[in-house]
Amino acid sequence: DSGVTQTPKHLITATGQRVTLRCSPRSGDLSVYWYQQSLDQGLQFLIQYYNGEERAKGNILERFSAQQFPDLHSELNLSSLELGDSALYFCASSVGGGGETQYFGPGTRLLVL
Amino acid sequence: AQSVTQLDSQVPVFEEAPVELRCNYSSSVSVYLFWYVQYPNQGLQLLLKYLSGSTLVKGINGFEAEFNKSQTSFHLRKPSVHISDTAEYFCAVHAGGTSYGKLTFGQGTILTVHP
Numbered sequence: 001d002s003g004v005t006q007t008p009k010h011l012i013t014a015t016g017q018r019v020t021l022r023c024s025p026r027s028g029d030l031s032v033y034w035y036q037q038s039l040d041q042g043l044q045f046l047i048q049y050y051n052g053e054e055r056a057k058g059n060i061l062e063r064f065s066a067q068q069f070p071d072l073h074s075e076l077n078l079s080s081l082e083l084g085d086s087a088l089y090f091c092a093s094s095v096g097g098g099g100e101t102q103y104f105g106p107g108t109r110l111l112v113l
Numbered sequence: 114a115q116s117v118t119q120l121d122s123q124v125p126v127f128e129e130a131p132v133e134l135r136c137n138y139s140s141s142v143s144v145y146l147f148w149y150v151q152y153p154n155q156g157l158q159l160l161l162k163y164l165s166g167s168t169l170v171k172g173i174n175g176f177e178a179e180f181n182k183s184q185t186s187f188h189l190r191k192p193s194v195h196i197s198d199t200a201e202y203f204c205a206v207h208a209g210g211t212s213y214g215k216l217t218f219g220q221g222t223i224l225t226v227h228p
Binding site: 058 | 145147155157159162164207209213214215216218219220
């Protein structure tokens with residue numbers, strides 16, 4: 001158990017819908033990262049938040065947004081969902097904002113029908 | 114920008130045999146390197162990491178990796194594998210010295226250990 005929690009574990013929804021994925025980092029960690037894992041794209045970095053502020057952005061679609069709250073938990077919002085958004089979404093956390101070890105949650109598996 | 118190439122998508126091996134999973138990276142700056150393992154239906158677990166210092170890094174579960182700057186490689190090795198090592202392994206690179214934590218992952222290598 002990494003100490004990073006993600007909810008829900010599974011999510012099934014329809015095209016055009018909006019969903020919210022939630023992540024709670026390890027106690028004491030200030031950074032939260034979101035990654036997408038799909039068969040065709042592999043593991044892709046989406047976005048990083050550090051102590052409530054956006055720190056780095058990767059291949060995140062405009063339909064996707066994220067935020068980190070004062071209690072340091074984070075939410076990833078996916079809207080206007082398409083079939084291709086079906087993937088495993090991982091949250092990770094680390095103590096600082098640089099190259100420290102990232103601890104990964106169990107992931108949320110999203111299926112868009 | 115950084116990139117990572119894992120040279121083998123699948124590696125089958127018999128139990129108690131040695132294994133090497135290959136990873137090459139590309140970067141214009143110094144890097145930190147990581148190996149993660151993903152068991153079925155689970156998240157990623159850190160095996161080992163190279164930040165600086167000794168180029169031979171030892172990790173959990175008997176794995177080790179060697180950083181080779183001239184060949185831009187970070188191959189993962191284990192002298193004797195077990196059935197329980199069956200999993201997918203990911204090599205990842207971070208642009209060292211930066212203030213952000215983005216990891217760039219390779220495509221993964223599925224290690225299958227046969228009895």
